[in-house]
Amino acid sequence: MTQLTNGKVHENVSTGSERLLARARHSIAGGDNSTMRVLPYHLPLVATRGEGSRVWDIDGQSYIDLNMAYGPLIFGHRPPAILDAVVRQITESGTQLGFPAEVSVRVAEKVKGLFPHIELLRFSSTGTEAIVAALRLARAFTGKRYIIAFEGHYHGSSDNIFHRYHAPIEQLPAGPYGPALPGTMGMNGAPRDVLVCRWNSPEALEQCLKDHQGQVAAVIMEPVMGNGGVIAPEPDFLDNVRAMTKDHEALLIFDEVITGMRVAAGGAQQRFGVEADITILSKALGGGFPISALGSTKEIMQSIVEGKLFHGGVYSGNTMVMAAADAALDEMHRHGEAIYTHLDAIAAQLGDGIDEILTRLGVPHQVQYVGPMLSMFLTHDDVGPLLNYREVRQNCDFEKFIRFQHQLQRSGVYFHPNQFEPMFLSTAHSHEDIATVLERIEDAARAVLLA
Numbered sequence: 001m002t003q004l005t006n007g008k009v010h011e012n013v014s015t016g017s018e019r020l021l022a023r024a025r026h027s028i029a030g031g032d033n034s035t036m037r038v039l040p041y042h043l044p045l046v047a048t049r050g051e052g053s054r055v056w057d058i059d060g061q062s063y064i065d066l067n068m069a070y071g072p073l074i075f076g077h078r079p080p081a082i083l084d085a086v087v088r089q090i091t092e093s094g095t096q097l098g099f100p101a102e103v104s105v106r107v108a109e110k111v112k113g114l115f116p117h118i119e120l121l122r123f124s125s126t127g128t129e130a131i132v133a134a135l136r137l138a139r140a141f142t143g144k145r146y147i148i149a150f151e152g153h154y155h156g157s158s159d160n161i162f163h164r165y166h167a168p169i170e171q172l173p174a175g176p177y178g179p180a181l182p183g184t185m186g187m188n189g190a191p192r193d194v195l196v197c198r199w200n201s202p203e204a205l206e207q208c209l210k211d212h213q214g215q216v217a218a219v220i221m222e223p224v225m226g227n228g229g230v231i232a233p234e235p236d237f238l239d240n241v242r243a244m245t246k247d248h249e250a251l252l253i254f255d256e257v258i259t260g261m262r263v264a265a266g267g268a269q270q271r272f273g274v275e276a277d278i279t280i281l282s283k284a285l286g287g288g289f290p291i292s293a294l295g296s297t298k299e300i301m302q303s304i305v306e307g308k309l310f311h312g313g314v315y316s317g318n319t320m321v322m323a324a325a326d327a328a329l330d331e332m333h334r335h336g337e338a339i340y341t342h343l344d345a346i347a348a349q350l351g352d353g354i355d356e357i358l359t360r361l362g363v364p365h366q367v368q369y370v371g372p373m374l375s376m377f378l379t380h381d382d383v384g385p386l387l388n389y390r391e392v393r394q395n396c397d398f399e400k401f402i403r404f405q406h407q408l409q410r411s412g413v414y415f416h417p418n419q420f421e422p423m424f425l426s427t428a429h430s431h432e433d434i435a436t437v438l439e440r441i442e443d444a445a446r447a448v449l450l451a
C-alpha cells in the first residue's frame with residue numbers, strides 16, 4: 001500500500017480510502033453501490049467533496065477529475081446556478097409533489113427546442129428506465145419483434161437490452177452480427193430478441209436487417225460510441241443507418257445518455273445533422289441530478305398519451321430534479337455556443353497534448369475524442385484510428401493502462417482505470433487544468449511506460 005503526499009511516496013501506509021472501503025464491505029455489497037466503482041483493479045479512492053474541476057478524497061488529497069461522475073457534471077462539481085435553483089425549489093416548494101408541476105413542462109419545452117424531431121417527452125430518473133420504455137414503445141408502435149444493438153454499446157442494465165457489450169473477441173459472432181449474449185448472471189436467457197451487430201459498418205447492419213426483413217422494431221445505438229472507448233461515427237455512417245432504418249420501416253433510437261447536451265446542446269443529432277425517431281437523454285441534462293428523458297413524435301408517443309402503454313415511476317419528473325434540469329438548460333441557453341467552443345478547445349488541448357507526449361516518448365497509443373468525451377488508448381503496437389469495439393479490444397493493452405492510471409491517480413489526476421470508459425471534461429476545466437494534467441501525464445509516462 002502506498003500513499004503520496006506532496007510528491008513523496010510512503011510505502012505500507014493504510015489510507016483513509018482503504019480503511020473506509022474495508023468498513024463499507026461489511027454493510028454494502030462489494031463496498032459501493034455500482035460495480036463500475038469498485039472493480040478489483042481500482043486504487044481505492046473514497047471521495048468527500050467536489051468543486052469545479054476537482055474532487056477530494058477522505059485523506060484530503062485533491063484530484064483533477066476527468067471522470068465527472070461518468071458524465072453528468074457538464075458544468076463541473078457543485079455548479080452554483082444549478083444548486084441555487086434546486087435549493088430554491090426544495091425550500092420553497094418541496095422535493096416532489098406527486099402532481100403535475102409547471103417546472104417539468106418548462107423542461108420539456110426547452111428540450112423540444114434543442115431536438116427538432118421531439119414533439120412529446122416523458123421523464124424518468126435513470127438511463128436504464130428511459131431505454132426500457134423506448135424499446136417497449138418501439139415494439140408497440142411497429143408491432144415487430146427484434147431490436148438491433150451494437151458491439152461495445154451499453155444501454156443500461158435491464159434484462160431487455162443488457163448484452164455482454166465487452167465480450168471477449170472469441171465470444172463475438174464470426175459473421176457481421178449474432179444473438180445478444182446476457183450481460184450478467186441471472187438473466188434467464190434475456191435479452192430476448194436482441195441482435196448485436198458490428199458498429200460503423202453499414203454492410204453489417206444491412207445484412208442483419210435483410211435477414212430479419214419485416215421483423216425489426218428498432219435499431220438502437222450510441223451515436224458516438226462511448227462505452228467501448230470513444231469512437232466517432234464514420235462519415236456517412238449515421239446517414240446510412242437513417243436511410244436503412246427508413247427503408248426497413250424500423251425505428252432509429254439514439255441513446256444520447258452520454259452525448260446529449262455534451263457533444264452539442266442538441267447532442268450528436270445536432271453535431272452530425274441526423275435525426276432519430278426516439279431520443280434518450282440523461283446525464284448532462286440534469287447537471288448532476290438523476291434525470292432521464294424519452295422523446296419522440298406525437299404519432300409514436302400516442303400509445304403513452306392514451307395510457308395504453310404504461311410508463312411511470314414514483315420519482316419520474318420530481319420537482320427537485322426538474323429544477324436542476326431547468327437551470328442546466330438555462331445555462332446552456334445563456335452561454336450558447338461558448339460552452340461547446342470551450343469544451344472542444346480543452347478537449348483538443350488534452351487530446352493533442354497527449355498525442356504529442358506519447359509520440360515523443362515512443363509509447364504506442366491512439367487518442368480519439370468527440371467534443372469533451374475522450375479516449376487515450378494505450379495500444380500494444382502503433383495503430384491508426386480504432387473504428388469499432390473489436391479494434392479497441394484487440395489493439396489495447398488494458399494492463400498497461402491500469403498501471404498508468406494508478407500512477408496518475410497517485411499524482412492527483414483521476415480518470416477511470418478501464419480504458420473502455422471515456423474521460424469527460426466540463427466547463428469547469430480550464431486550460432491551466434489541462435496543462436497541469438499534461439505535465440503529470442508526461443511524468444507518469446516516463447515513470448511507468450518507458451520500462
Ligand SMILES: Cc1ncc(COP(=O)(O)O)c(C=O)c1O
Nearest residue numbers: 126127128154155156255257258
Ligand atoms: C449510453 C448509456 N446508456 C444508458 C446508460 C444507463 O444509464 P443509468 O446508469 O442511468 O441507468 C448509460 C450509463 O452509463 C450510458 O452510458
